[in-house]
Amino acid sequence: TQIETTTSDYDKEKLQERLAKLSGGVAVINVGGSTEVEVKERKDRVDDALNATRAAVEEGIVPGGGTALLYSKKSLEGLKGKNADQNAGIDIIRAALETPTRQIVENAGVEGSIVIGKLLESESKENNYGFDAQTETYTDLVKSGIIDPVKVVRTALENAASIAGLLLTTEAMVAEMPEPKEPMPAMPPGGMGGMGGMGGMGGMDF
Template structure:
């Protein structure tokens, strides 16, 4: 909490709950790349910017696609979904805020990792482990038929 407060003092605050990222995604509407690959990249970034809001809604037991659609369609840049109360409204009035520095650096870091994965020809990941089903419970002494 102390570091979040310091970050807020340094660069200010934005509406929280993923709403600031949805607002950023709206700015990409109509943006065209120089080729189809760039257009695909723009589309991926737009979808990725909505992912935090969708996940917050799903964690609250609400359909993330519906919540993202309502927030995206609103003309009010502070309009969002309060997952704690399951209400829509002004995120500043709800007290749902994020330090701008935290949102900015998260976006920069995600873009950096995405760029590395695109330009890397190989990636190392853990091999998925197949878990065997648990064995049947033994007899309970005198309860065998």
């Protein structure tokens, strides 16, 4: 079909819209709000949800919370490279696969190493066991509705690997240095000098 053969993302999106209209699977979502900022925020959320749903329909889903990448770390156990550089690369990937879960957990104010250790030691064969950052509990992520589209997880890993490879083969990199924040000015000594004229209030009767 044209959807499968086209190389243009724009053409593919338009063809999918046409197919949806022909099959009757069309819905109109009206997004409203009190202010323009609120409307834009809600529209962005709807767009994110639609894109995630499309990605899930295309390639399926995996447990969310970064656990899909975390559990894939087990497949690297016992893997040895042919030289020290390859071994260093394997170690870097092992650490990188933990990062999404660690960041989500630490954003919730919980120690990431403790949660990751408990998840990797779990005996869950389906790898659905994970950490719900909202309730700070361990649960079956799929049953709790915490899922990620396979396409999103896959492309994130592929893009990260591509950028890392580009950095390794680049002779120089340009980075933006953070601007130093100036300290707040100190309060002048002697308190609020402008209030000195209030001394004449001693004659007021209460």
